Amino acid sequence: MAGSYFVTNFWTFAAYAVVLFVSYKAVVYTQRLFVHPLSKFPGPKIMAASRIYEFYYDSYQHGRLWRRLPELHKKYGAIIRMGPDELHIQDSEYFDYLFGFKPLDKWPMSARQFGLDHAMFGTEDYKLYTQRRAAFGDAFSRSKTFKLQPLVNEKTEKGCEQIRAATRRGGSIDLAYLYRAVTAEIITEYMYGQQYGFFEDEKTTKGLYDRRFDALFGFTHLGRFIPFWIPILLIFARSQIRQVLGVQESTASMVAFSGFADKMLKNIVDEHGVKEDVSENKQYKTAAEVYLHSSLPVHDKTGQSLTQATMAAWAGGWDTTAFSLTQTSYYLLRYDSVLKKLKAELNKAWPQQATTPTYQELLELPYLDAVMKESLRLMHGALSRLTRMNPTSAEQYKSWTIPPKTKISMSTSDVNLDKSIWGDDVENFRPERWLGHPELDKWLMTFSKGARVCAGQELAWMELKLIVATIFRKFDMEIPSEAKVTDADILPYCDGFTPGPKNYMQRLPVVPTLVDG
Ligand code: HEM
Structure with a gap:
């Protein structure tokens, strides 16, 4: 008896957990797509909502996003929203400006991607980097x-x-x-x-x-x-x-x-x-x-x-x-x-x-x-x-x-x-x-x-x-x-x-x- 009570409760709990998770994700994606400060920027909706597209091209396809991005720029223009919090810009003049000597930080996830937090490459903060x-x-x-x-x-x-x-x-x-x-x-x-x-x-x-x-x-x-x-x-x-x-x-x-x-x-x-x-x-x-x-x-x-x-x-x-x-x-x-x-x-x-x-x-x-x-x-x-x-x-x-x-x-x-x-x-x-x-x-x-x-x-x-x-x-x-x-x-x-x-x-x-x- 106690066993079947436990099993029933487990499945009820699991169902609640799934509903809760799906609702949470629906709220997050809706916020990213319609309310987020970057929601007006052009780009594929799937990239605005999650990083799954990036994951597919880079992890699953072994580093092929770099060739996909120019195709997306052809379709959406020089600036695209390529992640929930990320914009990618294709503009040579702007590269010269942004990557000049502006005191900007590096995105933590790319800085730490090789687990080298103490090295130059892994340093996000501009001051510490210099x-x-x-x-x-x-x-x-x-x-x-x-x-x-x-x-x-x-x-x-x-x-x-x-x-x-x-x-x-x-x-x-x-x-x-x-x-x-x-x-x-x-x-x-x-x-x-x-x-x-x-x-x-x-x-x-x-x-x-x-x-x-x-x-x-x-x-x-x-x-x-x-x-x-x-x-x-x-x-x-x-x-x-x-x-x-x-x-x-x-x-x-x-x-x-x-x-x-x-x-x-x-x-x-x-x-x-x-x-x-x-x-x-x-x-x-x-x-x-x-x-x-x-x-x-x-x-x-x-x-x-x-x-x-x-x-x-x-x-x-x-x-x-x-x-x-x-x-x-x-x-x-x-x-x-x-x-x-x-x-x-x-x-x-x-x-x-x-x-x-x-x-x-x-x-x-x-x-x-x-x-x-x-x-x-x-x-x-x-x-x-x-x-x-x-x-x-x-x-x-x-x-x-x-x-x-x-x-x-x-x-x-x-x-x-x-x-x-x-x-x-x-x-x-x-x-x-x-x-x-x-x-x-x-x-x-x-x-x-x-x-x-x-x-x-x-x-x-x-x-x-x-x-x-x-x-x-x-x-x-x-x-x-x-x-x-x-x-x-x-x-x-x-x-x-x-x-x-x-x-x-x-x-x-x-x-x-x-x-x-
Ligand atoms: C053809 C040869 C090389 C190419 C194409 C190259 C390219 C690059 C690029 C594109 C970066 C910038 C990475 C970023 O902004 O995150 C970089 C950073 C760096 N490179 Fe090179 N590199 C070359 C050779 C070397 C050599 C010989 C050294 C010798 C020590 C070196 C040491 C470094 C270091 C320490 C950084 C890190 C700077 C930082 O993270 O800000 N590289 N390299």
Whole structure:
């Protein structure tokens, strides 16, 4: 008797709960659609009511919202309501304005999407952000970057040695992997003062940029819906799921690297100590040391805070650059006329390949510059929309007044693919469009803009030019037809914040031969 009483009551309670939940949701959706301060803004009703549309395109379809948004703009205009509290604007002039030096916050959900609350990337508040950015001092400045040229050359030479080995055995080598090893070694040594062994451990290196596992579970985008889960997932569930699925150990190597970073940081702290005083005026070797000797409070320079701050800058500093290097090499090997022009310019500027050109010399080469800019334009930097929020005042976009606390998002890809700037062949790789047009530089948004512009862009530029010039001056290469490399292996397709190709992991096998002279 007591059992059936309990069951009856359970179902009554469950029915009430469902009715209550549905009524609550109906009230919320009605409020969002008809009473909300953003209800007058155009856009699909489903996006105004909930974030399910975003979830479908980004988590379920593995990062495809970035390609859907331009279609929505075509239908609804330059400003659309793309979430209950979010507006997305497609207007290159306005990008320049909003992402300039306005003291705006970042939307908390996008700031925390990788669980890096203590890093620059994860900092919402504008003031705190500028303090954390200042903590890296001149570590990523142009003048400091110039001093890193021997480091870049040394790691590039290590890469060349691997290509030479491939020529000796008459086989192929995967440039996508090789570039990751080069850029990861550069940023690891510059950040932590030690090598990790990316060249020696191909499996680990590939594990770091293999996005299949993340795509399967939609990790990158889940972080924008449930950010507090991400650190926990990364530390525990990831390795559990990996074991259950029998996925290769290399997919967990980010965790392994984190352990390595902690050890390096401990060494640095033991050696230098953590000080709040920056007046010492000392030449610090690594970016982590610069950070440690900043005026940030001690709690920002110890434990998880220190690991996150340095790991975030480290993580932003190699796959991005290597993705762009791989994409550039693919374009060069696909467009013979572009390759010939570049080689002619390099051969003239650098007649003896046994010598090493300086970065300053490479800066004088217009065609190299045009090739790199064109490849970066089509790479976009971040495929995810970037967000800003004014916590206290309204923002104005044309006749639209945007209430305070509204998330305003914009996409670098919208500017990089704006036909009114680049012309109708905007999707094509055509370096010539840059020649004699310095006014176009302002529209290259791949490193974003203003106060939160990519901190490492000077280092990225130096790596891109030195590595491409060196590899293409010293080697001829071709993509073996049996490797069946297509755009799906190389070009930006999935938004994993930074770009990923359709097949989740870049690969570019090439058969190299040595160039004479
Ligand atoms: C081709 C190479 C690169 C591209 C396309 C790129 C692109 C970007 C973009 C678009 C952002 C802005 C993200 C945002 O607004 O949330 C960013 C931020 C950042 N980048 Fe890069 N990056 C590159 C290389 C590097 C390198 C070599 C470093 C070296 C340390 C680096 C360090 C950072 C850091 C620390 C941030 C965070 C700044 C912040 O959150 O405000 N990046 N990068």
